[in-house]
Amino acid sequence: MSLELIDRLLADTDPVFECKAIRGVPDTERHIEPLVHLANPPCADALLQRIPDVPGKEAAEAFYRKYNGVLLYTDRATETAGVEIFPIDWWRERTASMVDSWTFDERSCPGGGMSYGRNDFIAFAHSRGASNCIHWVLRGPRAGAIYGWDWTSPPGRDEPPMAETFADFLKLLFDRPVYFFNELYSCNTHFTNERPLVEWLPDRYLPDRQQPSVGR
Numbered sequence: 219m220s221l222e223l224i225d226r227l228l229a230d231t232d233p234v235f236e237c238k239a240i241r242g243v244p245d246t247e248r249h250i251e252p253l254v255h256l257a258n259p260p261c262a263d264a265l266l267q268r269i270p271d272v273p274g275k276e277a278a279e280a281f282y283r284k285y286n287g288v289l290l291y292t293d294r295a296t297e298t299a300g301v302e303i304f305p306i307d308w309w310r311e312r313t314a315s316m317v318d319s320w321t322f323d324e325r326s327c328p329g330g331g332m333s334y335g336r337n338d339f340i341a342f343a344h345s346r347g348a349s350n351c352i353h354w355v356l357r358g359p360r361a362g363a364i365y366g367w368d369w370t371s372p373p374g375r376d377e378p379p380m381a382e383t384f385a386d387f388l389k390l391l392f393d394r395p396v397y398f399f400n401e402l403y404s405c406n407t408h409f410t411n412e413r414p415l416v417e418w419l420p421d422r423y424l425p426d427r428q429q430p431s432v433g434r
Contacts, residue, residue: 221280223392228255229292230312230425235291235396236433237418242250247269249418250427252294258305261286264389265306270340270354272360274383282306291395292346301391301398303343303401309428316351316367339365343387345403351360353405354384 233253238245261282269278280392287308292300304312317336338358341351353365363379364387380402381387390398401422411416424433 220277220388221284224257224281224285224288224290228257230255230411232426232428233291234424234427235420236422237404238419238421242416242418248414248421249416249419251418251433252427253291253300254297256289256297257285258287260284261306266307267433268309270356270361272356274385275362275383277383277388279386287347290391291399291420293380298347300346300388301343301403302346304341309340312344312351313339316353317348320408337393338405344401350403352380352387355379385421395423395434 233255235253237249237251239247239249265278265286266282266431269275270357271281281303287303287305289297289300289302292298298354337356339355342354343352344350350366352369353367355361355363360379362383364381364384365377366380367377380388380398390402394402422433424430426432
């Protein structure tokens with residue numbers, strides 16, 4: 219089911235974000251940002267062996283058998299925004315980069331400075347252009363859950379996940395993209411247009427701008 223939702227996104231006819239200004243213009247004024255959804259070719263069979271054996275594994279396998287990563291809700295003009303699920307062959311480098319960015323405090327987190335060890339999660343996605351990554355927990359009581367940890371602070375033991383499984387994460391991106399970008403994930407997606415001093419936040423997603431009554 220979760221893969222079918224991604225297929226539906228990729229098939230959207232003329233997707234746009236209807237955006238509201240952060241400041242500087244009347245609340246009633248809106249900006250329409252044309253979007254595109256992009257997908258990589260299928261993953262090589264050898265790389266599929268890297269998918270962890272956690273709850274939700276089946277959804278991840280189905281996804282990567284069809285797409286070795288996607289870029290969703292990116293702007294058509296520059297493709298510098300949106301949420302990007304990495305190809306499997308990027309996982310190790312991105313995870314190592316995130317671990318190296320955290321400052322470890324042996325007094326508060328003995329034995330490595332994190333509630334999760336260096337090999338207990340994968341950095342598998344991000345908001346394109348952001349330093350933060352989205353992480354998939356591999357071990358422990360929350361194995362299979364998805365978290366959006368900041369690069370400036372190590373993962374906390376008691377933080378709630380943004381999704382319980384990989385499948386739930388894909389469903390979140392389909393069902394609630396505005397909530398994901400503006401509320402749930404700490405790196406908001408901003409757009410600019412011919413008025414460079416005005417920044418615009420997504421307010422509603424339209425799969426087809428010609429049908430403004432159908433949005434989410």
